[in-house]
Amino acid sequence: MTVQRWKEISYEASTPEGRVAELFRELPGPKPLSAEQLGRIERGIQARLALEGGGRLPRWLKRLIGGGLFLGAALAFAAATRLWRAPARAPSPAPIVELPAHAPLPERAPELPRPTPQRAQPPAAAKKNAVPRQSKPPAGPSLEEETRLLRRVLQLRAVEREPVEALGALAEYRDRFHSPRLLSEVEIEVLQAELLLEASRFPEAVVQFDAVLAASSARAVEERALFGRALARAGLGDGPGSLEDLNLYLNLYLERFPAGRFSERARQLNGAK
Amino acid sequence: MPVQSLAKSKPCWAKVQEEPLSLAELYRRHVQAVARWARRLGGPGIEVEDVVQEVFLVAHRKLAAFRGESSPATWLYRITENVTRHRRRKERWRRWLSGSAEETAGPAPSAQGTPHEALEQRQRERALYQALEGMKEKYRRVLILFELEELSGEEIAELEGAKTATVWVWLHRARAELVRRLEAMEQREVGR
Numbered sequence: 321m322t323v324q325r326w327k328e329i330s331y332e333a334s335t336p337e338g339r340v341a342e343l344f345r346e347l348p349g350p351k352p353l354s355a356e357q358l359g360r361i362e363r364g365i366q367a368r369l370a371l372e373g374g375g376r377l378p379r380w381l382k383r384l385i386g387g388g389l390f391l392g393a394a395l396a397f398a399a400a401t402r403l404w405r406a407p408a409r410a411p412s413p414a415p416i417v418e419l420p421a422h423a424p425l426p427e428r429a430p431e432l433p434r435p436t437p438q439r440a441q442p443p444a445a446a447k448k449n450a451v452p453r454q455s456k457p458p459a460g461p462s463l464e465e466e467t468r469l470l471r472r473v474l475q476l477r478a479v480e481r482e483p484v485e486a487l488g489a490l491a492e493y494r495d496r497f498h499s500p501r502l503l504s505e506v507e508i509e510v511l512q513a514e515l516l517l518e519a520s521r522f523p524e525a526v527v528q529f530d531a532v533l534a535a536s537s538a539r540a541v542e543e544r545a546l547f548g549r550a551l552a553r554a555g556l557g558d559g560p561g562s563l564e565d566l567n568l569y570l571n572l573y574l575e576r577f578p579a580g581r582f583s584e585r586a587r588q589l590n591g592a593k
Numbered sequence: 594m595p596v597q598s599l600a601k602s603k604p605c606w607a608k609v610q611e612e613p614l615s616l617a618e619l620y621r622r623h624v625q626a627v628a629r630w631a632r633r634l635g636g637p638g639i640e641v642e643d644v645v646q647e648v649f650l651v652a653h654r655k656l657a658a659f660r661g662e663s664s665p666a667t668w669l670y671r672i673t674e675n676v677t678r679h680r681r682r683k684e685r686w687r688r689w690l691s692g693s694a695e696e697t698a699g700p701a702p703s704a705q706g707t708p709h710e711a712l713e714q715r716q717r718e719r720a721l722y723q724a725l726e727g728m729k730e731k732y733r734r735v736l737i738l739f740e741l742e743e744l745s746g747e748e749i750a751e752l753e754g755a756k757t758a759t760v761w762v763w764l765h766r767a768r769a770e771l772v773r774r775l776e777a778m779e780q781r782e783v784g785r
Contacts, residue, residue: 336772337768339772340768340771343771343775344721344736344740344741346714347717347721348714350628350633353624353625353628353642357641360642361624361642361645361646361649365650365653368646369650369653539640539642539643
């Protein structure tokens with residue numbers, strides 16, 4: 321069966337189809353990955369697999385561990401459920417309003433559900449006397465809250481130009497979200513380093529950028545960290561030594577990212593020394 | 594009909610394999626195709642190396658569950674599509690957070706042609722991806738698969754899990770929307 325390719329249909333250049341086809345035709349085809357790039361990718365995959373322990377354990381052992389974890393989780397869940405239910409069975413400390421023994425029974429409407437002693441209380445009192453929950457399931461912070469806090473960091477940094485306050489907001493974000501969903505841990509680290517740089521806390525920024533570079537091999541992170549560290553080193557002083565240092569780091573950056581996002585600015589800085 | 598071929602990388606969309614797959618074999622056969630999909634789906638700002646790395650790590654984790662209902666290429670394409678979508682979302686955050694011009698500058702022009710031509714080509718590419726950015730994901734994907742990957746309607750339908758006629762409708766709407774968006778961008782440029 322021959323596959324009909326719509327691509328083979330020709331359209332007038334004035335039609336949307338023709339115009340769009342023309343636009344896409346002008347795009348350059350992506351270059352295949354070079355041997356150097358492939359090498360970096362392979363090293364990255366191997367490093368991550370080693371870190372995750374993937375492929376090292378035999379499958380039966382992984383299943384055993386997985387089964388054990390599942391069993392453990394199930395037991396933990398069962399225990400938690402018992403704890404959760406336990407207080408409900410315990411006698412309530414709330415005063416029970418009992419009907420007097422001689423109280424006349426209503427003559428009519430016996431079909432209506434008879435109020436229980438607790439229900440006889442006014443709602444407010446019932447609420448007040450309610451048994452406090454002993455174990456509340458941990459409610460994870462919402463994505464909206466994470467978005468809100470991160471937005472605040474951005475606003476302080478990019479709009480209000482307050483890097484010190486942005487650092488405070490970032491610290492709050494980190495305290496609140498130990499497993500953030502919008503940024504990875506290393507991205508937060510690099511953001512913090514950049515904020516330290518913008519706050520002119522150069523020694524701390526250098527240390528932080530060093531830590532980021534040691535922890536991550538992701539290209540985008542490495543690029544930001546290398547360039548940021550060069551600027552932080554420059555901020556440490558205006559002596560010739562510092563400029564040499566800056567030059568060294570900028571060269572390192574340019575060597576690693578000759579066509580990177582900051583390369584043009586790095587060359588300018590290098591030339592302006 | 595199973596996806597049999599992809600115009601520019603037929604071996605990648607080879608028939609479903611009977612023998613168990615290894616990560617090394619998947620990588621050897623498909624790494625270049627994954628890089629190309631990542632670049633095309635993600636646009637000029639995407640970190641292709643990182644995406645490729647992530648795709649094969651995900652593939653490694655899911656390999657045991659892969660039953661061969663689709664070809665390995667189809668399976669890898671779907672992983673690439675997911676990883677790229679997540680990356681783009683994160684990239685938007687990153688750009689937003691950094692807020693610097695350098696962050697949005699994109700990669701350097703290619704070595705082919707004069708610097709001026711390369712710059713123009715880069716600007717065209719950026720404008721096109723900028724127009725694609727706000728579109729519905731499925732429209733964006735269909736356009737890229739059809740116009741850049743040169744897939745047939747049947748192949749796109751297979752990948753998207755839709756009917757061929759539906760893909761045709763999406764493509765028609767996507768083109769019209771892209772043209773509208775580009776015209777609006779041109780008008781904004783003129784107005785400046």
